[in-house]
Amino acid sequence: xxxxxxxxxPTLDWRIVGSAVAVFLAFTFILCVGFDLIVPGLAMYxxxxxxxxxxxxxxxxxxxxxxxxxxxxxxxxALVFCPLFNLFSRIFHRES
Numbered sequence: 664x665x666x667x668x669x670x671x672x673p674t675l676d677w678r679i680v681g682s683a684v685a686v687f688l689a690f691t692f693i694l695c696v697g698f699d700l701i702v703p704g705l706a707m708y709x710x711x712x713x714x715x716x717x718x719x720x721x722x723x724x725x726x727x728x729x730x731x732x733x734x735x736x737x738x739x740x741a742l743v744f745c746p747l748f749n750l751f752s753r754i755f756h757r758e759s
Contacts (some may be wrong), residue, residue, distance in 0.1 A: 672756035677738075677745040685737025692733040696726065 692711070699706040708720040709731060715738075718729040 672752045674749045674752060677716040677741045677756040680745050681741030684736075684740050685734040688733040689730055689738045692729055696721070696729070 695707055695711070699708050711718050712720065715729045715732045717725075718732070719725045
């Protein structure tokens with residue numbers, strides 16, 4: 664009978680978080696582009712042009728580029744956030 668003496672601490676998998684955040688950002692991008700087309704007086708496309716390099720209003724190529732960049736931002740978030748979360752989870756669970 665073996666006992667595991669390692670302490671348990673919650674961790675995040677960057678692939679799961681990245682996929683969830685990337686799809687969320689892509690979905691949000693699609694909704695915002697649709698909103699901008701329906702209500703041009705309240706359009707946010709100038710913000711998208713600032714946040715997404717190479718994005719211009721509006722062509723199929725630019726739309727696809729914005730979509731890909733939104734997905735990339737989601738994975739970038741996960742690649743930075745998950746290791747930090749896992750590190751601090753380990754540090755603070757040792758203290759308790």
